[in-house]
Amino acid sequence: MGGSTDSGSQNRLGRRLLTERVSGYWLQGAGYFAIVLFALIVLALLYQSLPLLSEYSLVQMLTSSNWDPAQNQFGFLPAIVGTVYVTALTMIMGTPIAILAAIYIAEYAEGRTKTLVSSFIDVLAAIPSVIFGLVALIVVVPFVGDYLAPAVGSSATGLGIFTVSLVMAIVVTPFMISLSVESLEALPDELRESSLGVGATKWETIRIVLLRAAGPGIFSAVLLGFGRVFGATIVPAMLIGGQTHLPSSPFATGQTLPTLIVNDFGELMSLPLTQSALIFVGLMLIVVVWLFNFSAMILRQRLQQRWQF
Amino acid sequence: MDRYTEQRLFGLLARGAAALVVAVMVLVISVTIYRGGRVFLMDPTIVITPPGSRYMLEGDGGFLHAVLGSIFIVGPATIISAVLAVSTAIYLQSDYSSERFSDTVNMFLNVLWGTPPIVYGVFVLTVIIAIGARTSMFFGIVAIAIFQYPIMTRYTDEALRSAPDSVKEATYGLGATRFETALMTARAALPGVIAGIVMGFARGIGDAATVLFTAGRSTNMPAGPFDGATTLPVLIFDQAMSFNAEVRSHAYAASFILIIAVLGLILVSKLLAGRYARYAPGGRHS
Numbered sequence: 001m002g003g004s005t006d007s008g009s010q011n012r013l014g015r016r017l018l019t020e021r022v023s024g025y026w027l028q029g030a031g032y033f034a035i036v037l038f039a040l041i042v043l044a045l046l047y048q049s050l051p052l053l054s055e056y057s058l059v060q061m062l063t064s065s066n067w068d069p070a071q072n073q074f075g076f077l078p079a080i081v082g083t084v085y086v087t088a089l090t091m092i093m094g095t096p097i098a099i100l101a102a103i104y105i106a107e108y109a110e111g112r113t114k115t116l117v118s119s120f121i122d123v124l125a126a127i128p129s130v131i132f133g134l135v136a137l138i139v140v141v142p143f144v145g146d147y148l149a150p151a152v153g154s155s156a157t158g159l160g161i162f163t164v165s166l167v168m169a170i171v172v173t174p175f176m177i178s179l180s181v182e183s184l185e186a187l188p189d190e191l192r193e194s195s196l197g198v199g200a201t202k203w204e205t206i207r208i209v210l211l212r213a214a215g216p217g218i219f220s221a222v223l224l225g226f227g228r229v230f231g232a233t234i235v236p237a238m239l240i241g242g243q244t245h246l247p248s249s250p251f252a253t254g255q256t257l258p259t260l261i262v263n264d265f266g267e268l269m270s271l272p273l274t275q276s277a278l279i280f281v282g283l284m285l286i287v288v289v290w291l292f293n294f295s296a297m298i299l300r301q302r303l304q305q306r307w308q309f
Numbered sequence: 310m311d312r313y314t315e316q317r318l319f320g321l322l323a324r325g326a327a328a329l330v331v332a333v334m335v336l337v338i339s340v341t342i343y344r345g346g347r348v349f350l351m352d353p354t355i356v357i358t359p360p361g362s363r364y365m366l367e368g369d370g371g372f373l374h375a376v377l378g379s380i381f382i383v384g385p386a387t388i389i390s391a392v393l394a395v396s397t398a399i400y401l402q403s404d405y406s407s408e409r410f411s412d413t414v415n416m417f418l419n420v421l422w423g424t425p426p427i428v429y430g431v432f433v434l435t436v437i438i439a440i441g442a443r444t445s446m447f448f449g450i451v452a453i454a455i456f457q458y459p460i461m462t463r464y465t466d467e468a469l470r471s472a473p474d475s476v477k478e479a480t481y482g483l484g485a486t487r488f489e490t491a492l493m494t495a496r497a498a499l500p501g502v503i504a505g506i507v508m509g510f511a512r513g514i515g516d517a518a519t520v521l522f523t524a525g526r527s528t529n530m531p532a533g534p535f536d537g538a539t540t541l542p543v544l545i546f547d548q549a550m551s552f553n554a555e556v557r558s559h560a561y562a563a564s565f566i567l568i569i570a571v572l573g574l575i576l577v578s579k580l581l582a583g584r585y586a587r588y589a590p591g592g593r594h595s
Contacts, residue, residue, distance in 0.1 A: 031400030100326035128515025231425020
């Protein structure tokens with residue numbers, strides 16, 4: 001052991017401590033990145049929407065149904081109604097199926113069937129939505145236009161709110177299923193055993209015990225699905241028909257908030273006020289998603305207290 | 310209805326729902342592979358042929374520009390995003406930050422996770438307008454990276470959290486620094502980390518709304534990082550809206566390529582996860 005190796009190990013320790021300090025700064029920066037990014041997005045969108053907000057009253061824009069950027073008419077009502085319509089229809093169609101399928105995978109399926117079905121559904125959650133839109137153009141659109149709409153006494157080309165909702169239900173169910181299955185499978189087996197032990201049937205166990213115990217998880221799965229549908233862009237843009245008017249029936253064409261941005265993007269660069277209006281749509285989207293996330297968090301905590309086991 | 314009938318009824322309903330979902334998905338995948346595969350096999354060269362000057366109108370040439378655009382935009386974006394996401398996830402562990410801080414950041418990550426992709430596109434667009442730049446491949450990379458970041462961070466954070474504490478304790482016990490310990494934890498959690506990154510990659514390669522306004526939606530070959538570009542999903546979106554039947558048929562070939570890429574990525578992530586499971590203590594397979 002000479003002095004040289006001693007100073008060598010000193011050096012090494014110094015280097016390690018330096019790495020530790022430098023990486024500490026980097027990691028800290030990365031740790032704050034999510035907050036900074038969120039603040040930047042909100043501020044940038046807010047700043048760019050100011051020209052519009054200073055010119056027109058918010059209430060008037062949200063309740064006016066006259067959308068004509070060329071004439072400086074910015075009524076967001078048709079797009080808002082379209083978005084609500086699509087989201088509500090999708091959730092009505094998708095949620096029961098998603099929850100039932102999740103129950104099947106978590107409680108009924110066994111062995112290879114279970115692995116097969118659940119990995120299949122995981123794969124599907126990753127398929128790009130543009131592919132769903134494309135397949136819908138040759139499968140769902142003719143079906144709705146030729147059979148379903150005439151059957152309920154409505155004439156339509158097949159492009160419209162109902163078609164979008166149907167396809168969006170297909171897009172989000174795998175996503176909701178895999179999250180719900182996760183929270184059902186996280187439940188301890190004692191819950192099932194004790195419920196069956198006091199004489200409940202399997203379905204009663206699921207309905208009374210498991211769905212409540214996993215309730216907060218399933219609830220947030222549904223809300224995440226809601227957020228997905230609410231902000232979906234590509235599928236509505238391909239299938240909704242892109243006409244800005246108040247939809248008169250579920251089979252009518254329409255517009256959602258994201259498709260408004262996509263369809264009027266061409267005019268965006270030239271007219272500053274239109275640009276500001278479309279950026280304001282982005283702001284509305286993020287504010288609604290934020291409000292939903294926040295209230296979901298609170299509700300989830302309350303449900304957890306109420307249905308704790 | 311007595312309880313046994315109810316039980317049978319709902320058992321059937323649950324099975325029916327699962328069967329319905331699986332059937333719809335089989336339909337979607339097989340239509341894509343059948344229609345797309347037919348167009349693709351008739352003329353596989355469209356994937357490696359640059360587009361003609363009037364590609365969107367007449368369908369001359371192929372869509373190599375979008376294939377390259379996807380690779381050059383989503384590839385770098387995934388690398389940037391993965392580095393950031395892994396760093397954030399490491400910082401959120403108990404060695405570095407308090408529980409309160411990581412709860413706060415997680416709340417923001419949840420909000421970002423639920424933020425519609427088009428908002429990221431619009432955000433990057435406002436930045437482009439603010440600095441007076443043009444839409445280009447570079448901004449496409451930025452938009453996709455921002456979009457992937459919350460997805461990857463959440464998966465990575467979960468994977469790191471589920472790594473056994475014994476790894477941490479053992480490395481600290483050997484006199485390792487926090488950073489060295491974090492690397493070891495990341496190694497023990499590697500299958501989960503890889504799965505998260507590949508998941509982000511798959512989501513990024515399939516997303517159109519983020520790059521729609523930021524990358525330039527160009528119909529020429531990408532010339533450089535500050536030149537306009539397009540990606541496969543945007544191309545499919547544009548092709549599907551075309552009036553030309555030939556261009557529309559190309560959309561199916563492009564979606565065939567895209568679905569194969571996504572399915573391949575998922576397969577790769579499963580294989581990699583299995584391979585790196587040897588770093589996990591006890592050879593945990595996940």
